[in-house]
Amino acid sequence: MKKLNRTLQSLIPSGRQLVIGVPFIWLCLFFLLPFFIVTKISFTEAALAIPPYSEIYTYAEQKFQLLLNLSNYAILGDDELYISAYLGSLKVAFFSTLACLLVGFPMAYAISKANKESQNVLMLLIMMPTWTAILIRVYAWMGILSNNGLLNGFLMWTGVISQPLEILNTNVAVYIGVVYAYLPFMVMPLYANLVKHDESLLEAASDLGSSKFNSFWKITVPLARNGIIAGCMLVFIPVVGEFVIPELLGGPETLMIGRVLWQEFFNNRDWPVASALAVVMLLILIVPILFFNRSQAKEMEGRA
Amino acid sequence: MKSFGRTLLAVSFLGVFGTIAQANDKVLRVYNWSDYIAPDTVRKFEDETGISVVYDVFDSNETLEARLLAGKSGYDIVVPSNSFLAKQIKAGVYQPLDKSKLPNWKNLNTTLLNNVAASDPGNAHAVPYMWGSIGIGFNPDKVRQALGADAPVNSWDLLFKPENAAKLKSCGISFLDSATEMLPLALHYLGYPVNSQDPQHLAKAQELFMKIRPSVAYFHSSKYISDLANGNLCVAVGYSGDVVQAKARAEEAGGMVKVEYSIPKEGAGSFYDMVAIPHDAEHVEAAHQFINFLLRPDIMAEITNNVGYSNANAAATPLVDEAIRNDPGSYPPEPVLATLYAIPDQPISFARVMTRDWTRVKLGK
The missing domain is CATH 3.40.190.10 (Periplasmic binding protein-like II)
Structure with missing residues (x-):
């Protein structure tokens, strides 16, 4: 009887296992499984059927056959379109991350230096725009940036320009939209980091004759390193795959991988090539993600 | 949070x-x-x-x-x-x-x-x-301002002649973003069969678009409705009924902007x-x-x-x-109806070639 009890108990997971298990199952179900399906589709062949691709395995007469079609990946290498689309996405992601950092750091710094009560209000103001759907906010930008829009109307009214500036449907509009949309994701981790800094370090530095700029550069920035990395990753990674903003604000020459993927999936009905594109994109993004993980791990070590 | x-x-x-x-x-x-x-x-x-x-x-x-x-x-x-x-x-x-x-x-x-x-x-x-046709939606006031009173609004020359397109650039030109609808249009204008799979024909069609590409503001299949209605565009290649809707919206907004639709005399696609x-x-x-x-x-x-x-x-x-x-x-009256052609249904492999060509047109390279 005791033995039975013990076996039963070992079958019921402990509290610790349950707590770890839930996010683990979540990741398996909503990340790993879909990724396997996409990888599977990337090795099939496009077909006119439901679903529009071939099966990769067959089982007939006790023979199990696995057929991997590698041509979808070969296509990606053959046509310069895909490579330039990846590079285009990486370029947009890089420069908008940089712009977010340049705008977001002073904001986060100022908020962390404000008094306690206004800090919450200021952070709320940063986050509030994200409560509205991104689509609606991007449409609002279309109204601001168009030739007859608010910005051009204002500039013409003040007499700074006589011809409307062409901003909408260009790469400039994409950068504006991306920086606007992702700025909160830069400010939040930076603020969380900056607010924890120990003021006495700066006081000590100034006692020893360090200038304000020198203390900022030699103390605040190095201490904020993990916040900067976290903010940059939170912006960079989703911007690489961004589709909505370049689609609505960008011009025809805005070449980003999200749009090419859409085209393969919808215009060419080629789910396998679209899947191959997605798999390669994920592989490219693994590099910065690993980098991020390593710096996180280092920070944990430093704390311990 | x-x-x-x-x-x-x-x-x-x-x-x-x-x-x-x-x-x-x-x-x-x-x-x-x-x-x-x-x-x-x-x-x-x-x-x-x-x-x-x-x-x-x-x-x-x-x-x-x-x-x-x-x-x-x-x-x-x-x-x-x-x-x-x-x-x-x-x-x-x-x-x-x-x-x-x-x-x-x-x-x-x-x-x-x-x-x-x-x-x-x-x-x-x-x-x-x-059903409808794919023709020219335009703002008559702005087009005449750019090209004069005898602007060829009833012909694809309005867009496919680079000198016309260049003059219309500043008031805005939009194309449908669809390889399967736009490439046959150029093939038809050049006198080739609309369902041609001849690479030379396709190259000529692409070249025609490339010449006017710098004058095109954007390629999109629905945005032009509101842009025609509020005067952000002066010429849009668009679906007949959508242009009629743009016209209605412009009238509702007070009639400051005028919108008209024409089926060019060379013929147009129908769906x-x-x-x-x-x-x-x-x-x-x-x-x-x-x-x-x-x-x-x-x-x-x-x-x-x-x-x-x-x-x-x-x-x-x-x-x-x-x-x-x-x-x-x-x-459309009977003689115009006769100039319309159906959007061809191309096999998947050729659709990929068309999409790729169209992407080149959109990128301008």
């Missing part, structure tokens, strides 16, 4: 329960183009039959097709264009219509039925709903949007009832009066508003 997460959670739960709540028997799920029905058509159908309709909309054939090809779309009525329908029939997406349940079939225009039989042999799977029932539809009986309802002349005429597209219902024509019925853009 907490409340943000909570909002998100609440919204996603609403979505889940919303879908479950719809699962009852006397239901019909319709998936149609946006702005493509009269405001009270669905309500009238519900009142007459007691069937409650779940009405969703899409804005591109590609969106619809992706859902259909994924399988189990959940819809009982869908409305693809004929060039897409042809492939979808081959993929086994649709079930044949039971014409004994469609007594109003007799109202359909037989010429148009023959035209669409090219996409759906024997009209076995789909009923033509609305038919077709009502069909997916093979895995759950409410086949109700779907037939709905199609038969749509085939009623009074219902169809009302839809045309609201959306500006011409319908395929011969019996409905006398009931259509005179302004639309007599508009040569919407109801």
Whole structure:
């Protein structure tokens, strides 16, 4: 009887296992499984059927056959379109991350230096725009940036320009939209980091004759390193795959991988090539993600 | 952050329960183009039959097709264009219509039925709903300002002559973002067959677009409606009914901006949007009832009066508003009708070549 009890108990997971298990199952179900399906589709062949691709395995007469079609990946290498689309996405992601950092750091710094009560209000103001759907906010930008829009109307009214500036449907509009949309994701981790800094370090530095700029550069920035990395990753990674903003604000020459993927999936009905594109994109993004993980791990070590 | 997460959670739960709540028997799920029905058509159908309709909309054939090809779309009525329908029939997406349940079939225009039989042999799977042409939507004041009083608004020369396009650049030109609709247009203008798969023909068509590419503001298949209406564009290659809608919106906004539509004399592409029932539809009986309802002349005429597209219902024509019925853009006279060509249905491998060429045009390199 005791033995039975013990076996039963070992079958019921402990509290610790349950707590770890839930996010683990979540990741398996909503990340790993879909990724396997996409990888599977990337090795099939496009077909006119439901679903529009071939099966990769067959089982007939006790023979199990696995057929991997590698041509979808070969296509990606053959046509310069895909490579330039990846590079285009990486370029947009890089420069908008940089712009977010340049705008977001002073904001986060100022908020962390404000008094306690206004800090919450200021952070709320940063986050509030994200409560509205991104689509609606991007449409609002279309109204601001168009030739007859608010910005051009204002500039013409003040007499700074006589011809409307062409901003909408260009790469400039994409950068504006991306920086606007992702700025909160830069400010939040930076603020969380900056607010924890120990003021006495700066006081000590100034006692020893360090200038304000020198203390900022030699103390605040190095201490904020993990916040900067976290903010940059939170912006960079989703911007690489961004589709909505370049689609609505960008011009025809805005070449980003999200749009090419859409085209393969919808215009060419080629789910396998679209899947191959997605798999390669994920592989490219693994590099910065690993980098991020390593710096996180280092920070944990430093704390311990 | 907490409340943000909570909002998100609440919204996603609403979505889940919303879908479950719809699962009852006397239901019909319709998936149609946006702005493509009269405001009270669905309500009238519900009142007459007691069937409650779940009405969703899409804005591109590609969106619809992706859902259909994924399988189990959940819809009982869908409305693809004929060039897409042809492939979808081959993929086994649709079930044949039971014409004994469609007594109003007799109202359909037989010429148009023959035209669409090219996409759906024997009209076995789909009923033509609305049809239109791909022509030029333009702002007459701005075009004349740029090109003078004798601007060739009734010819593709307006756009395909680089000197004209360059002059129109500053007031805005937009093209549809669709390889399968735009490349045949250039092929036709150059005198090649619209369904040509000859690489040389395609290269010439691409070259034609490349010359005027610097003058094009954007490539998009629906944005031009509002931009024509508010004066952000002066010429758009667009669908007839959408330009009619832009015209109506401009008039509602006070008539400061004028919008007109023309079918160029060289000819233009035409498309038919077709009502069909997916093979895995759950409410086949109700779907037939709905199609038969749509085939009623009074219902169809009302839809045309609201959306500006011409319908395929011969019996409905006398009931259509005179302004639309007599508009040569919407109801073209016989000689113009003869210049229209159907958007060709190309095999998948060639569609990829066309998409790639079109991407080159859009990128300008």
